[in-house]
Amino acid sequence: MFGIFSKISNKIDDLKQVVSKTTQSLVDNVVDTVSSEEEFSEFVLEDMEDMLISADLGVDYTSELVDKLRNQTKIKPSEVKKYLKSEFTKTLSEAGSNVLNYVDGELNIYFICGVNGAGKTTLIGKLAHKFKNNGKRVLIAAADTFRAAAEEQLDIWSKRAGADIVRHDKADPASVVYEAIQKANAEKYDVVLVDTAGRLQNKFNLMEELSKIKGVINKLAPDNLRECMLVLDANTGQNGLQQAKVFKDSVDLTSVALTKLDGSAKGAIILAIAKEFSLPIKLIGVGEKMTDLQEFNSDDFINALFE
Known part of the structure; x- marks a missing residue:
């Protein structure tokens, strides 16, 4: 970002609060249900698939994530949180830069x-x-x-x-x-x-x-x-x-701005959009105040979801 967004010292903590409902629906529910299982049985995978779809990750993206687990033996259920974090990070990275384009000295x-x-x-x-x-x-x-x-x-x-x-x-x-x-x-x-x-x-x-x-x-x-x-x-x-x-x-x-993210349990749409259309999220609205428009940072978002 070229400087129109001020740095917020505690913005990770703030973002955790903003995405807390998404964290519950997208991450915590899956981890709590899956991580204690001994293996990725078909029953476990179907449960995981249902939860990710319910969290608004999208049918196609969810199917891809679950199929990767179905067709491998290295990743254990206890590692599902690490697996999701890695996959989500990759998806946002491949969608492109989150920086709002601006050229100083030009219109x-x-x-x-x-x-x-x-x-x-x-x-x-x-x-x-x-x-x-x-x-x-x-x-x-x-x-x-x-x-x-x-x-x-x-x-x-x-x-x-x-x-x-x-x-x-x-x-x-x-x-x-x-x-x-x-x-x-x-x-x-x-x-x-x-x-x-x-x-x-x-x-x-x-x-x-x-x-x-x-x-x-x-x-x-x-x-x-x-x-x-x-x-x-x-x-x-x-x-x-x-x-x-x-x-x-x-x-x-070229990009997406997501409004009304504060309090929403449907923040997984960020990942679904990035995956399906290769469109980066660049701005997020996190409240009613004039200052509650923020730049989107993929790393901060992932950390807020998983930490």
């Missing part, structure tokens, strides 16, 4: 997408606040133009964060982004945060709209798009995989 554009209710607007407000606190000029493009409540909420967040905003109710979303990028280039902004609609029930029209916005960015600033980030609510569990598939197929996602 940095962040295309933020996700279904309504996932927390896009709040995340954009908090991210704007982070950038502003580090001396960056921030412009928000309010491209969810047909949902008045979203635009009003974004207006409030922009004022709280000290960011500027381009907003035109009922306007063509792509035209709002066009104006924002033109303004950002002319007035030397450091960051443009693009908010978008999330009407997944009208999937075709939404994806067409997002594709058009992406086309505007590629035309005006092809070298300045740093992230195409999907925002997911941690509590959606496996529905998050379906959302990721829809958006990845349409807008070529």
Whole structure:
């Protein structure tokens, strides 16, 4: 990370608290049930499979983990915790870097997408606040133009964060982004945060709209798009995989932000997304305060789950 996130001395302890319910469902339940067994019998493996699926790890990923144990003799049930830690670490590592892309001295554009209710607007407000606190000029493009409540909420967040905003109710979303990028280039902004609609029930029209916005960015600033980030609510569990598939197929996602992780027992979605789509998690929301948006660190997450 380039510095917009302050270092927290006790963040591992804080993260342990945030993921405590996920630790219980994903790790502790499996370890408590399996580790005292003498061997990985079919009965034990089926129990383990059921627990991992219930923890929202995903059917395919769970099957892969269990099949590895089924087809080997070296790993004992007493080593299941070590085995899971190793596999989860590998999965997050292979998904790519958790560092939010940013180039100092250039315009940095962040295309933020996700279904309504996932927390896009709040995340954009908090991210704007982070950038502003580090001396960056921030412009928000309010491209969810047909949902008045979203635009009003974004207006409030922009004022709280000290960011500027381009907003035109009922306007063509792509035209709002066009104006924002033109303004950002002319007035030397450091960051443009693009908010978008999330009407997944009208999937075709939404994806067409997002594709058009992406086309505007590629035309005006092809070298300045740093992230195409999907925002997911941690509590959606496996529905998050379906959302990721829809958006990845349409807008070529680069990363994921997970909101409302605090108190969720479904944090295994982090691993499921990384495994199925090779998408790194870059930001996590861990509370309501302006400062409760944090960078995601794979090592810290694994340590919080297993220590």
